[in-house]
Amino acid sequence: MNDVSLMSGMQEIVVDEVFPHSPEIIWKALTSGELMARWVMEPTGFAPVEGTQFTFQTKPAGEWDGVIRCKVLEVIPNERFAYEWKSGHGGNVGYGSLLNTVVTFTLTKVEGGTRLRLVHSGFELPKNHTAFESMSEGWPEVIHNLVAGAAGEDPSKN
């Protein structure tokens, strides 16, 4: 557990999977702008160099222009890659609200491949969360399925 998850009201997303590939090939997919475009989104101004600022263009919401502003924080070849991920606007609620987060990829060599762990940290629990959760059991599941469907569409293609 790290400090971020201990802070009250802060949450993180973790996706942890083993891929049957070497850390070197996964590293290439994570840190090449051309390959990033093929599985995350197309970056503008990206270079795998600490301090580099780059952007992703997504669907705008309210006063937010849809631009995700990123900055490379850490580059340890074949081991660790982290960047800032800032977006949204204070005037928005839900999708498009202010976001100041960090995306960290950690690679570990395991038998038969590589474990890739993504931690997207720094989410503040939204104000509406409690009211929303108390609405009904099972209801968040319905929303989740809808969101999963919506997130499956590439917003940059809309």
Add this chain to the structure above:
Amino acid sequence: MNDTNTINTVMRTLADPTRRGVFERIVQSKEITVSELTQGSGVTQGAISQHIKSLKQAGLIAERPEGRNVYYRAEPAGLAPLIDWLDYYAAFWQDRFANLRALLKEIDHE
């Protein structure tokens, strides 16, 4: 549109269990008519129509008239005020990891 009003409207609209049930059935079907929604619901067609009206006003459903029928479908964008970044990006990254798996398979054979 004012975001606070939007979220209140959506919350208020879905706070009614019957109306939420109607919405869930619309979500589960690709498209559905009022008479199909009424069947087995235990409420009158008039009541269903009232719920449809509220859901439409809240931007949660859209309609498509065809002949004498009107087909209703869910409008996922209407739920945007209830969707926080955490839910959004949890789905986003799972989806992107699936993309990555396919990409790695492709480039590792080159």
